[in-house]
Amino acid sequence: MTSEVQPSPDSEFAPSRTFDDVWEKQARLNRRVGIDTLALSEECVDGRQSEAVMRAAKDYLLALADEYHELQNCLLWKFWTREAREGNRWAIHDFQNALVEVTDILFFTMSLAQLAAPSGPVREHLKSLFHLMEPLEPNELSGASIMGTLAIGQRTVWTSYMQGFTTSVVEVLISVWASLSKLLGLSQEAALRLYDEKWLINWSRQERGYQQIGDPLAAGENLTIGQDGTAAK
Numbered sequence: 001m002t003s004e005v006q007p008s009p010d011s012e013f014a015p016s017r018t019f020d021d022v023w024e025k026q027a028r029l030n031r032r033v034g035i036d037t038l039a040l041s042e043e044c045v046d047g048r049q050s051e052a053v054m055r056a057a058k059d060y061l062l063a064l065a066d067e068y069h070e071l072q073n074c075l076l077w078k079f080w081t082r083e084a085r086e087g088n089r090w091a092i093h094d095f096q097n098a099l100v101e102v103t104d105i106l107f108f109t110m111s112l113a114q115l116a117a118p119s120g121p122v123r124e125h126l127k128s129l130f131h132l133m134e135p136l137e138p139n140e141l142s143g144a145s146i147m148g149t150l151a152i153g154q155r156t157v158w159t160s161y162m163q164g165f166t167t168s169v170v171e172v173l174i175s176v177w178a179s180l181s182k183l184l185g186l187s188q189e190a191a192l193r194l195y196d197e198k199w200l201i202n203w204s205r206q207e208r209g210y211q212q213i214g215d216p217l218a219a220g221e222n223l224t225i226g227q228d229g230t231a232a233k
Contacts, residue, residue: 013200016192019130023123025199026110032206035059037114049165057115057165064108064173065157068150071101071180075143090143095184099226102180103194107202109170109177116170125171129178135185142183149179197225 016022030037035056043050049057074094076083083089092098109126116122136142153176160169181191201221210218 016196019127022106022130022192022195022199023110023114023127025195026107027114029107029199029202029206030111030114032203035111037111041115041117053115054165057112058161060108060111060115061157061161061165064105064112065154065161067101067104067108068153068157071098071105072147072150074098074101075147077143077147090147091140092138092143092146092184095138096226097222098184099186099194100198100222102177102184102186103191103198103225105177105180106191106195107198109173112165112170112173116165116167120167122167122170122174126174129174130188130191133178133181133186133188133191135187135190136182138183138185146180146183149176149183152176194226201225 014021016025027036027038037056040050040053040056043053074092074097076089076091076093078084079089081089083091113122113126153173156169156172156176160166186194201224205215205218205221208217
């Protein structure tokens, strides 16, 4: 079963106000990409997830691992550098891009949650953490904490990629996203605004035929995200 792809957003596009709004928008974007996460979640063969579900899960896990790595690159993590010798290792050197990456992490984490159990405890776990977001003020220890959280995420992703996709894996990944958002100082309101900004960009990319290499607009588009003072509000 594949649900109908909705048309491109227009002037009546409504900003997200709740978790339910972003959940539906993510499903809509996934359908536009060609993966109907909500429909796929219903596919089981002898009580097991179908091959299509497992293939989609591996694609999302691979994407999530890359977003974790890109967020790591927003930190001064390299131990052989002048910054490290001067005591600045783990500092967040590109905060604006960190906001982009943690938003991308939400996109892929939510997609995995939709594959796992769109109406069960996994969705409710993500929804509860979304509504209970309590931001921390970023400080000199935030970067090291972010790196530790990313390590948990990467280990979980690659273990699942090799051994299988389960709801318990998704629950860990949801907690990873929530921790990263907290460490970057995001409130629920800020997360909603960032999500909408990136969702519109991602939809536009699909409309124009986004390329992984050589897309002339991609870098500039990401620079527009979070420029309205979104962070830590």
